[in-house]
Amino acid sequence: MPEYLSPGVYVEEVDAGPRPIAGVSTSTAGMVGVTVRGPYTGKPKLVTSFLEFQRVFGGFLPEPEPGLRDRWAGDPDEGGRWWLFPLAVKGFFDNGGQRLYVKRVASRQATPSSGALGHGLVSQITGNAAKKATSLRLAHLIGFTGVGQRVDIVRGDDQRLIHTAGITGYDVANRRIELDAELPAEVRASRGDYVQVGERAAEQTLRFSAVSPGSWGGAVQVRVQPVVGAALPVLPDPQEGTAFATRLAATAAQDSTTVEVDAVPGLDPDELPADVWVLIGVTRYQVQVGQPASGRVTLTFPANTSHPEWQPGEAVRRVRRGNPAGAGRTLRVGGASRLYRDAVVQVDNGTTLTTRTVDKIAEDVVTFTEDLPGALFDSDRLHLVEAQVDVRFTDPAGAVVEETFGNLRLTGDEPANLVTTLANRSQLVRATALPGLSTDPARFPTPSVGSWLSLTDGGSDAYAALTVADFVGEDGGSGQRTGIVALEDIDEVSVCAVPGVWSGTVESALVTHCELLKDRFAVLDPRDGLDIEGIQAFRESFDTKYAALYYPWLVTRDPLSNRDVEVPPSGHLAGIYARVDVERGVHKAPANVVIRGVRLTDGIAQDVTKRHQDLLNPKGINALRFFPGLGHRVWGARTLSSDSTWKYVNVRRLFLFLEESIDEGTQWVVFEPNDEALWALVRQTITNFLTTVWRSGALAGTTADEAFFVACDRSTMTEDDLQNGRLICQIGVAPVFPAEFVIFRIQQKTRETQLS
Structure with a gap:
């Protein structure tokens, strides 16, 4: 009981009255x-x-x-x-x-279907390209090295080589590559055409298996492809100073050594390092900044700098280096918290794509396992390389079930690990990592041909062994x-x-x-x-x-x-x-009800007549019958018991409902003090519940006293029961029996003459 040890106001909650019993579901x-x-x-x-x-x-x-x-x-x-x-x-x-x-x-x-992936570098073509086109739109450029790389363009239906070409330019943001030769034939995304870099290796990296046994898994296909989990900006080194943005003040001829720009705050050679980099269009240029004169500043390019002709108003923006010292293992990165140890990132410097692995992270300073590929600027992005698993299953009727799981890690024990994610979330496949699995994007898990792996190994229903x-x-x-x-x-x-x-x-x-x-x-x-x-x-x-x-x-x-x-x-x-x-309640016999989902005519396999049912009903065999004008109906509501009570x-189902509801609704009674107060509370709790059941029409009787009784007192328990921790409550209910035989007795009545 509560303790009152010091003066004060005490607010307490006190249980009052019986606890309600909720009827359990019977459907x-x-x-x-x-x-x-x-x-x-x-x-x-x-x-x-x-x-x-x-x-x-x-x-x-x-x-x-x-x-x-x-x-x-x-x-x-x-x-x-x-x-x-x-x-x-x-x-x-x-x-x-x-x-x-x-x-x-x-x-x-029964055994599940399975299949294993090797490794290589494949990227799906996502946009159609006509014959003689020189650019392709791809699903990703992860694992590519950039300008000068040779790629094979392959048909997705018969795996025939369409063309081999070199990359002359690329756009990571739009996932597009430029080719050094025209396409000899059209390329179609709907056909599953793809680009392949180098050869594929047979060394197994991942094994996929259907989530459950059976031949159905042979229709499951799996694809693993690299995706950009996050694009993180390079943060400028604090020693780089402030940024500026200006515009060309005069026309600049092609390959001119200088350009004139508007003077703006921050464009002061005394406050800038000796070598400054600017972005004009989409290209970075190193410049020397002259002294402002007449509202203009002269920017001088190094010798042999090539550039196109520019018109006045062309935007010029300073880009600051994140690593002024050049090659090194550390870099300040915006959103570095998105990275993790052993994460793989792809660095783009405009002409070359390079991958690096994260060693450690301290706030926004990221340390890599290898030196970075030269200077990086605040216009550059580090693309976090992760995996996406696509799964599709086509059932015999042609319906397709698809699953996609993105931003997965190929290795590691994190919750986002590929194997763990599929085990927790996929309803179609499971995966097992094999020794050949690597985080190198150039060795990404791929099938031996094409881009989809069909789980055709094994897979048996073994129906012949079913017992x-x-x-x-x-x-x-x-x-x-x-x-x-x-x-x-x-x-x-x-x-x-x-x-x-x-x-x-x-x-x-x-x-x-x-x-x-x-x-x-x-x-x-x-x-x-x-x-x-x-x-x-x-x-x-x-x-x-x-x-x-x-x-x-x-x-x-x-x-x-x-x-x-x-x-x-x-x-x-x-x-x-x-x-x-x-619709009616568990007390209503599930009979004289229309059977749905059967053939409209002859929906019952054998015709059961009344004479047949005269033999079946007494033995507890419930007939399903057809009645003209009434349809197919359930015409019996008996159990298989020889005990006429049940x-x-x-x-029978009404009592199951009552027993289960009372059982679940009175669990709170266990270990309560077994005395008159508890007995009264139990009686009232069960009485309230049975009153509700009676009012729903489930119990016979014009009054509650006729419908049921609840006894829980000294008359139901002995002293031995109490000492052995037994609380005994006796309950009696009067169920409503179905009107199985409806009898109308009709007799002739002699007309009686009434005298006025």
Whole structure:
């Protein structure tokens, strides 16, 4: 309790009254099945629409080759049509499902696709160029050396050489190079044409693999290219003095030794060093500054300086050196905090591109591992060289999924490291650094041909090795479970299914899963094509209040094969459960509800008549029927329990809702003092919750006292219970049972003559 040790005012918060219980969700489903791709390890993945399912797990599965298909579909005891799982997921969302946790099943022998990059220097052509053109626009100039360098121009479709030329000029800002010869043929960016410098090496630098096993990874392509992470200005040396900006005061002839400029503040030879550099146009010139006269100053060029003719008004601006002493390892850089140890920068002095590696950084002073390439000016920029990874996947339907990760570091343990970033963020690939990996831009990771690497090595679904044990799964601990067992990681799941699999082992495992956790309900699928006798025989194996069985299968359109196929009903029914829960409540039986996402005519695989259902309904087999004018409907709401107390689906699920809500809403009671005050608080907390449930129509009775009771006092606990730390609360509720049989008794009535 609080301590009051000195005089003063004490403000305290005191809990008053019962704590509210929030009803848990009952419309979240969990399904286990085979998908094209998607996460195989870890916890089940939440998807909230079929489009999201396709983006994460891929689209529809093709039917396996006949031998494998018949081995599964022809096994009456341990078989299934697992390739229909995506259609069942679509049925879930078509029928109103909103949240679905999916656990992918894959064969233990399935392997991911992979591929390795060598190294070289490649730059994509980003702009079309006509025949006889002499300039090209590229994706980057990182790793290039500048004027005089020879480059190969290659077609992107068939990898044929278009042209070999030398670079006569370049523009880093616009990523353009000028060539010393005309192009003999047009160049097209849409074709994937590119420029290559030197030869490519086969030494492996990076290995990429698909994020999950399966042949789907063969359609994944990866490209790694250098990018400019930041353009950092060179800061002038403090001894360089002030800058000035002026204009030409008179016309300057071509290659003239002097020019006249307007006198401006800062343009004073007494305050400037002996050698001054100015920028006229885009070119730097060394000049000597004369004494001002008549508002003008004469700038004198060194002998043999070449320049074009300039007109009056041409801008002249002083550029200051960042390293007046010339070559050295240190330089003041603006925004040096963007750099880091071992960062690679590209230095541009106008004619040459040079790369250097950062050794250390102290405020704005950067020290490199090698001397800088001569003098650098405040008009120069250091371009931080980093990597960009582009990933694209084209599914069988032609849809393209793309990922781009920029500003990555090839090496190092930083969060921006390429390998770490892909492991944390990519849904398509993972990367492994190999011994040949280098930060040298001229040895950047590239494929042996082209600019995209296709992950064509390995990659197998190994469907032939798929077994029922893969669906049942193994318990490796939280986040390491597989199959049905993995659904235990998600507490929110309230309805679960393994669509298309009628294996006794799998469905028994699903039922056991629900019975052990006691907070979820299973929807089972029978074998397809069963007749009335066959479905009755199939049902005989089950006796559980935690599952329901629906018959027969449904008919829908398979977009992949563009034909009608029979699909298991569990996916559609799980969606119907969710829809009814949201629209009416968990106490409403999920029956007499239209089934969506099936063929408009003959959407049910076998016709079930009333006489058929007279045999099925008493045994807990819920029929799916067609009624003219009413469509395809669910016409049954029974569990697979032999206990008549739990024969209705909605009653069983209502109690699951109540039990889970009370369990989660009363966790605060644990370790509280076990006395009358706590008992009264627990009674009031549960009473308030059940009153709300009763008012929603979930409980029978015209008054709350008729609908439920809550007892938590000396009558429910003995002294032994109290001494052993047990608080026992007894709760009774009166559920609303569905009107399964609506009976109208009609009799003839003799007309009675009334006498006035």
